[in-house]
Amino acid sequence: MPPATRPSTRRLGILIVSIVLAAAMLRAPLVAVAPVARAVGADLGVSPAVVGLLTGIPVIAFAVCSPLAVAVIRRGGADFALSVSMAGAVVGCLVRSAGGVPAALVGTAIIGVFLTIGNVVVPVVIAREFPPHRVHMMTGVYTSAINIGTMSVTVATAPLASVAGWQGAIALPAMFGLAALATWAATHGVRGAFLPGGAAPSASADGDPSDVPEQQDAAGRRSSVLRAGTTWALGAAFAGQAFSYYAMTAWLPTLLIDHGFGSETAGAIAGVFQVAGIAGGLLAPVLTTRVSILAGVLAVAVGWITVPLGFMIAPDLWWVWCLVGGAAQGGGLTVVFIMVSALGGDQRDLAARSGVVQGVGYALAALGPTVIGGIHDATGGWTVPLWVVVVAVALFGAVGSGVALRLRRA
Numbered sequence: 297m298p299p300a301t302r303p304s305t306r307r308l309g310i311l312i313v314s315i316v317l318a319a320a321m322l323r324a325p326l327v328a329v330a331p332v333a334r335a336v337g338a339d340l341g342v343s344p345a346v347v348g349l350l351t352g353i354p355v356i357a358f359a360v361c362s363p364l365a366v367a368v369i370r371r372g373g374a375d376f377a378l379s380v381s382m383a384g385a386v387v388g389c390l391v392r393s394a395g396g397v398p399a400a401l402v403g404t405a406i407i408g409v410f411l412t413i414g415n416v417v418v419p420v421v422i423a424r425e426f427p428p429h430r431v432h433m434m435t436g437v438y439t440s441a442i443n444i445g446t447m448s449v450t451v452a453t454a455p456l457a458s459v460a461g462w463q464g465a466i467a468l469p470a471m472f473g474l475a476a477l478a479t480w481a482a483t484h485g486v487r488g489a490f491l492p493g494g495a496a497p498s499a500s501a502d503g504d505p506s507d508v509p510e511q512q513d514a515a516g517r518r519s520s521v522l523r524a525g526t527t528w529a530l531g532a533a534f535a536g537q538a539f540s541y542y543a544m545t546a547w548l549p550t551l552l553i554d555h556g557f558g559s560e561t562a563g564a565i566a567g568v569f570q571v572a573g574i575a576g577g578l579l580a581p582v583l584t585t586r587v588s589i590l591a592g593v594l595a596v597a598v599g600w601i602t603v604p605l606g607f608m609i610a611p612d613l614w615w616v617w618c619l620v621g622g623a624a625q626g627g628g629l630t631v632v633f634i635m636v637s638a639l640g641g642d643q644r645d646l647a648a649r650s651g652v653v654q655g656v657g658y659a660l661a662a663l664g665p666t667v668i669g670g671i672h673d674a675t676g677g678w679t680v681p682l683w684v685v686v687v688a689v690a691l692f693g694a695v696g697s698g699v700a701l702r703l704r705r706a
Contacts, residue, residue: 307483310479310482310483311425311483312434312437313479314476314479314480314482314483315418315421315422315434315437315438315441316437316438316441316444317441317472317473317475317476317479318378318381318382318414318418318472318473318476318480319418319438319439319441319442319445320441320442320444320445320448320472320476321382321385321411321414321445321469321472321473321476322411322414322415322418322442322445323442323445323446324445324446324448324449324468324469324472325354325385325388325389325392325407325411325449325466325469326351326354326355326407326446327351327446327449327450328449328453328465328466328468328469329347329350329351329466330351330450331450331453331454331457331465332453332454332457332462332465332466333347335457335462336350336400336462336466339462340396340397340400342397346397349401349404350392350400350401350404352662352665353401353404353405353408354404354407354408354411355408355542355658355661355662356408356658356662357405357408357409357411357412358408358411358412358415358654358655358658358661358662359654359655359656359657359658359659359661359662360655360659361408361409361412361413362412362415362416362651362652362654362655362658363651363655364409364412364413365377365412365413365415365416365417365647365651366416366647366648366650366651368380368413368417369413369416369417369420369643369644369647370644370647371492372492372493373492373493373643374417374420374421374424374643374647375421375480375484375488375489375493376489376490376491376492376493377413377416377417378413378414378417378418378421378480378489379477379480379481379489379490380410380413381410381411381413381414381417382410382414382473382474382476382477382480383410383473383477384406384409384410384413385406385407385410385411385414385469385470385473386470386473386474386477387406387410388403388404388405388406388407388408388409388410389403389407389466389467389469389470389473390403390467390470391403391406392404392406392407392466392467393463393464393466393467394463395463412654415650415654416647416650416651416654417647417650418438419435419438419633419636419637419646419650420643420646420647420650422434422435422438422633422637423637423643423646424643429585431634431637431638432581432584432585432634433581433582433585435581435630435633435634435637436577436578436579436580436581436582436630437577437578438577438630438633439573439577439626439629439630439633440573440574440575440577440578440626440630442577442629443570443571443573443574443577443626444574445469445472446570447567447570447571447574449468449469450567450570452465452468453465453466453468456468477489521641521645521648521649521652522648522652524639526639526699526702527639527648527649527652527653528652528656529695529698529699530632530635530636530639530649530653530695530696530699531652531653531654531655531656531657532656532691532695533593533632533691533692533695533696533699534632534653534654534656534657534692535656535657535659535660535661535688535691535692536660536688536689536690536691536692536693536695536696537596537600537625537628537629537632537657537688537689537692537696538657538658538660538661538664539660539661539663539664539685539688540600540603540625540664540685540688540689540692541625541628541629541661541664542661542662542664542665543664543665543667543668543681543684543685543688544569544603544621544625544685545566545569545570545665546664546665546668546669547665547668547669547672547681548562548565548566548569549562549563549565549566550562551607551678552565552566552614554678555607555611555614565614565615565618566618568615568618568619568622569603569618569621569622569625570622571622572618572619572620572621572622572623572625572626573622573623573625573626573629574626575623575626576596576599576622576623576624576625576626576627576628576630577626577627577629577630579623579627580592580595580596580626580627580628580630580631580634581630581634583595583627584631584634588700588704589631589634589635589638589700589703589704590697590700590701590704592627592630592631592634592700593631593692593693593696593697593699593700594693594697595624595627596624596627596628596631596692596693596696597624597689597690597692597693597696597697598624598693599620599621599623599624599627600621600624600625600628600689600692600693601686601689601690601693602616602617602620602621602624603617603618603620603621603624603685604682604683604685604686604689605682605686606621607678607682608678608679608682608683628692631696632653632657632696633650635696635699635700635703636649636650636653638703639699639703664688667684668681668684668685671684
């Protein structure tokens with residue numbers, strides 16, 4: 297390789313590492329509490345419902361704080377926004393682990409606010425830094441890294457708690473954030489990473505920055521992004537995907553226990569569902585680039601729907617439903633973010649679209665565990681709750697296919 301290309305190649309490699317580390321940070325703090333939930337509740341003297349808030353508050357923040365994330369990106373730029381997200385989430389992890397109920401709740405709220413910024417800005421960074429034919433695969437790497445982060449923390453938290461206590465264990469995800477900040481600063485410099493600079497204008501198709509429309513035109517296009525039916529349709533599709541994911545993640549172990557599995561076995565099987573998401577996140581871009589985005593949406597929907605239908609019809613084949621459905625849930629997140637980028641626009645357009653899609657999606661996702669749990673309690677079984685998941689998956693498949701068809705005609 298010619299020497300002149302080495303710096304850019306090195307920067308690209310570090311940039312990919314930064315995105316992977318940032319992605320790992322985006323969910324790891326949420327799942328860190330579950331393995332030590334009993335110890336946290338006993339030490340703080342609170343009920344399981346309060347401990348549940350340590351997971352639930354960030355998901356609510358994902359819905360409520362998306363407009364704030366868009367504002368930070370517009371005012372400070374994507375580079376600054378990603379740095380703020382990681383730094384704020386690290387602070388939140390440290391505050392949450394300081395001890396005491398107020399610190400735990402405040403730290404959790406801080407985590408939720410700053411991870412919301414990360415959720416919105418990372419797809420913007422990917423679309424900006426990589427050529428269109430690479431965006432699909434990098435989006436798959438990004439979503440797979442989210443699953444790797446959750447898996448790593450889930451496995452490591454309980455053993456670490458036996459050595460450092462639950463406070464030290466739930467601070468563990470901060471390491472992902474610190475590492476992401478270090479590599480991000482290595483590619484952008486300290487000033488570029490930590491000083492607000494505003495979103496950079498995007499170049500025109502022929503690469504001439506002077507052809508970028510005036511500020512007023514950009515504002516008009518951003519307004520059109522928010523008014524576009526495809527933006528809100530994609531939000532509805534993501535809502536179906538996210539509702540299904542959080543509902544099944546919360547209740548799959550209990551469903552398995554009710555089907556006769558021991559608690560440890562049920563936890564291990566639920567882990568298969570999560571690990572399979574890593575493969576799904578990487579396989580979805582192969583399908584969207586080699587066939588079409590529509591094919592990716594349909595494959596995800598068919599794979600996803602095997603989970604609720606499979607457990608109703610043939611629960612003994614749990615390993616099939618967890619592998620296929622697990623891959624589908626990882627692929628679903630990837631396909632949604634691929635469509636966010638594929639709809640086009642500059643950084644501000646992408647930030648606005650990403651904010652709307654995630655705000656709508658997480659608003660419904662936050663209800664998933666509660667709705668499914670409430671229906672299960674009311675009916676005394678799993679048939680009706682699983683049919684609700686079927687409807688949510690169908691929403692993703694139907695509306696997502698509509699957006700994909702629109703992209704195909706564009």
